[in-house]
Amino acid sequence: xxxxxxxxxxxxxxxxxxxxxxxxxxxxxxxxxxxxxxxxxxxxxxxxxxxxxxxxxxxxxxxxxxxxxxxxxxxxxxxxxxxxxxxxxxxxxxxxxxxxxxxxxxxxxxxxxxxxxxxxxxxxxxxxxxxxxxxxxxxxxxxxxxxxxxxxxxxxxxxxxxxxxxxxxxxxxxxxxxxxxxxxxxxxxxxxxxxxxxxxxxxxxxxxxxxxxxxxxxxxxxxxxxxxxxxxxxxxxxxxxxxxxxxxxxxxxxxxxxxxxxxxxxxxxxxxxxxxxxxxxxxxxxxxxxxxxxxxxxxxxxxxxxxxxxxxxxxxxxxxxxxxxxxxxxxxxxxxxxxxxxxxxxxxxxxxxxxxxxxxxxxxxxxxxxxxxxxxxxxxxxxxxxxxxxxxxxxxxxxxxxxxxxxxxxxxxxxxxxxxxxxxxxxxxxxxxxxxxxxxxxxxxxxxxxxxxxxxxxxxxxxxxxxxxxxxxxxxxxxxxxxxxxxxxxxxxxxxxxxxxxxxxxxxxxxxxxxxxxxxxxxxxxxxxxxxxxxxxxxxxxxxxxxxxxxxxxxxxxxxxxxxxxxxxxxxxxxxxxxxxxxxxxxxxxxxxxxxxx
Numbered sequence: 212x213x214x215x216x217x218x219x220x221x222x223x224x225x226x227x228x229x230x231x232x233x234x235x236x237x238x239x240x241x242x243x244x245x246x247x248x249x250x251x252x253x254x255x256x257x258x259x260x261x262x263x264x265x266x267x268x269x270x271x272x273x274x275x276x277x278x279x280x281x282x283x284x285x286x287x288x289x290x291x292x293x294x295x296x297x298x299x300x301x302x303x304x305x306x307x308x309x310x311x312x313x314x315x316x317x318x319x320x321x322x323x324x325x326x327x328x329x330x331x332x333x334x335x336x337x338x339x340x341x342x343x344x345x346x347x348x349x350x351x352x353x354x355x356x357x358x359x360x361x362x363x364x365x366x367x368x369x370x371x372x373x374x375x376x377x378x379x380x381x382x383x384x385x386x387x388x389x390x391x392x393x394x395x396x397x398x399x400x401x402x403x404x405x406x407x408x409x410x411x412x413x414x415x416x417x418x419x420x421x422x423x424x425x426x427x428x429x430x431x432x433x434x435x436x437x438x439x440x441x442x443x444x445x446x447x448x449x450x451x452x453x454x455x456x457x458x459x460x461x462x463x464x465x466x467x468x469x470x471x472x473x474x475x476x477x478x479x480x481x482x483x484x485x486x487x488x489x490x491x492x493x494x495x496x497x498x499x500x501x502x503x504x505x506x507x508x509x510x511x512x513x514x515x516x517x518x519x520x521x522x523x524x525x526x527x528x529x530x531x532x533x534x535x536x537x538x539x540x541x542x543x544x545x546x547x548x549x550x551x552x553x554x555x556x557x558x559x560x561x562x563x564x565x566x567x568x569x570x571x572x573x574x575x576x577x578x579x580x581x582x583x584x585x586x587x588x589x590x591x592x593x594x595x596x597x598x599x600x601x602x603x604x605x606x607x608x609x610x611x612x613x614x615x616x617x618x619x620x621x622x623x624x625x626x627x628x629x630x631x632x633x634x635x636x637x638x639x640x641x642x643x644x645x646x647x648x649x650x651x652x653x654x655x656x657x658x659x660x661x662x663x664x665x666x667x668x669x670x671x672x673x674x675x676x677x678x679x680x681x682x683x684x685x686x687x688x689x690x691x692x693x694x695x696x697x698x699x700x701x702x703x704x705x706x707x708x709x710x711x712x713x714x715x716x717x718x719x720x721x722x723x724x725x726x727x728x729x730x731x732x733x734x735x736x737x738x739x740x741x742x743x744x745x746x747x748x749x750x751x752x753x754x755x756x757x758x759x760x761x762x763x764x765x766x767x768x769x770x771x772x773x774x775x776x777x778x779x780x781x782x783x784x785x786x787x788x789x790x791x792x793x794x795x796x797x798x799x800x801x802x803x804x805x806x807x808x809x
Contacts, residue, residue: 220276223349227269227655228648231450234262234443235632238625254331256440259621261330261339263443264434267666268346270659271408273652275353280305280406280660297403304400305354305409311416312667313347316430320344343430393417408663411721415671418678429670440621441545446658447624448536451631452490453654455602458635458642461490461502463599469509470595474587479513480573484527488566489606491531499528499763507768513583518778519576523569525764525775526782529752530566532715532745533558536609536627539715539748541620542665543741547723551620557738557800561746561793568789569782601634661716668720676724685729695733699743699794702726706747707754707787715748735797742800746790753783 241255252258274280324337394414401410415429455461468482475481483506490498503524510520532539535555544551576582596603609627635642675681692698709718723744730740752760755776765775793799 220273223269223272224648224652227266227273227659228651230262230265230269231446231651231655232647234259234266235447235450235625235628238443238619238622239629242622242626256619256621257331259443260440263446263662264339265342266446266655267659267662268342270655270657271663272346272349272353272659273656274660274663275309275350275357277656278357279656280408281664282401282404282406301400301403301405301409302354302357304397304405304413306351308409308412308416309347309351309354312412312430312433313344313351315416316340316343316347316433319430319434340434343434387421390417390421408660408667411664411671412667415667415674418671418674429667432670432673433666435669440619441541441551442662443621444536444541444624445538445662446654447621447628448538448541449658450651450654451624451627453650454628454631454635454642454647455490455605457646457650458631458639460599460602460635460639461486462505463595464490464602465502465505466595467592467599467603469585470588470592473585475574476584477570477574477577477582478584479510479582480515480523480577481570483510483523484530484566484569484573487524487527488530488534488562491529491534491537498531499524499760503528503764503768514580515576515582516580518774519781521764521768521770521775522778522780522782523573525760525779526569526753526786528760528763529749530569531562532749533562533565533742535606536624537745539719539745540741542716543719543723543745546719547727547737547741549737549741553738553804554741556803557742558745559803560799561742561789564792564799565746565749565786565789568785572781572785598638601638605631605634665716665720672721672724681725681728684725685732688729689732695735696795698729698733699735702730702743703747703790703794706744707750709747709751715745715751718748718751719744736801738804739797739800743790743794746793750783750786750790753779753786 237252237255237259241252244250244252320337320340320343323340324335328336330336330339394417397405397410397413397417401407405413412429419429465482465486468486469479472478472481472485486506487498487502490502506524507520510523511517515523531537533555537555537558540554540558541551543549544554577584605627608630609623632644632647636644688698692701706718706722709722726744727737727740731737735743755761761775761779764779765771768775770778
């Protein structure tokens with residue numbers, strides 16, 4: 212049994228590495244052939260889109276095997292002796308949801324096979340889609356297996372696999388009783404640690420079942436999003452960030468910013484904010500984990516207080532959310548149907564405002580506390596820039612790829628991966644090509660959990676649209692709120708509350724369809740709404756109880772969550788002022804668009 216499980220895990224890992232490697236190379240080959248006037252790779256973009264589907268499901272199965280699904284959990288406040296029962300309950304529900312999604316995916320794949328649709332180069336489309344039922348089935352089995360170390364509890368959790376059978380045999384429900392009972396139970400399970408994908412998937416499946424719709428409705432919407440032409444850029448840019456971390460680029464870049472800013476009053480605080488903001492495209496949590504260990508000793512040695520230092524690193528970990536090539540910006544633009552390049556232009560001034568506010572607080576604390584400052588050395592600055600010259604060119608390459616019109620966003624992501632891989636191989640003494648597999652597996656595991664949430668959430672939100680929920684909310688707001696100022700205040704409150712329990716990816720999928728039509732009635736441009744939404748997303752990473760940066764900081768610095776809350780509070784209030792300025796001064800967002808002719 213153990214050998215079979217190990218062989219299965221090795222096969223998944225090999226497929227995942229191969230999928231994301233091909234995803235990285237195909238767009239580059241397509242771009243180069245196009246520039247040379249050649250015909251290109253037949254079906255390249257279609258293959259990359261469907262490889263994203265494979266990366267999402269393979270990553271999700273590996274996340275299930277290592278119990279790394281994102282969740283909204285308040286179970287840390289429960290007695291330790293209750294944990295086995297809590298784990299059992301959430302595993303039961305997760306297994307049931309995953310198997311329902313597997314069954315629905317199977318129906319979808321069979322329909323596609325009957326239709327005879329082809330992918331490219333004579334490959335049937337259903338072959339690529341087959342990863343969906345297989346992946347969800349593996350997720351269900353692994354969730355049940357990890358329910359407990361005791362075989363009897365695994366059997367109980369595995370009973371959740373019978374739920375789809377019960378739903379198939381049960382008569383169509385009369386009324387909304389199943390919703391009034393089922394949805395509160397799911398919410399309670401969510402607070403106890405039910406993964407976000409299972410929470411959204413369970414609610415979506417319940418809604419579809421209650422209305423007599425086929426269970427395949429959720430997987431169909433999952434496929435329509437995950438196999439989109441823009442989504443492949445998300446795992447590609449994420450992989451580039453992981454390669455930079457593996458190659459030690461964070462240390463070289465930190466040396467550059469220390470040489471340039473360390474001599475200023477509060478210079479090390481400025482260095483921290485700027486370095487983390489630029490490195491955030493690698494991922495907010497990855498920034499804290501990779502750079503936190505370098506920055507905290509430096510800040511303490513410069514006589515910054517520990518609480519201030521942890522709060523600064525934590526707040527700085529999401530400061531680059533508005534800058535290219537931010538994954539949440541790409542996802543928002545794709546889902547709100549707003550040009551992604553326009554969003555990046557619009558986010559420049561608001562993003563720099565947030566960075567400047569954190570830097571200003573760091574300068575104030577540095578001057579007040581008499582922290583140490585380094586002496587500026589032109590030789591050190593030149594040496595640091597020369598050592599990191601190839602990494603310093605990366606932002607220019609990304610910007611040219613996104614704004615230069617030479618290729619698609621996916622091709623820009625693929626070029627970034629190939630360039631990063633070659634640079635780290637060339638300049639880093641600790642990086643070699645054999646490390647790619649390990650880095651790719653870690654990246655796919657993380658991004659698979661995120662893409663699974665995104666894919667399942669779109670099925671849930673599609674039901675809300677079909678049920679005319681956005682129109683009902685719009686009517687209520689127009690009836691009760693008549694001031695744009697009041698609406699913006701309410702919008703920020705809702706988004707901050709969202710940030711306290713929902714990650715930015717699922718928030719975009721769930722909330723944008725609800726908020727966009729309402730905002731438009733108050734004359735708020737979808738681009739401005741996006742910047743307001745994403746600026747609140749930066750703050751959401753810092754919002755108790757389970758803002759993602761709070762969790763990463765507590766893990767990285769081995770401090771209680773309450774200590775991280777206290778350390779982050781001053782920066783939270785500072786960034787809250789920035790968010791309100793972005794909301795109430797639209798020129799901050801819209802002026803760069805006029806400047807660049809967008």
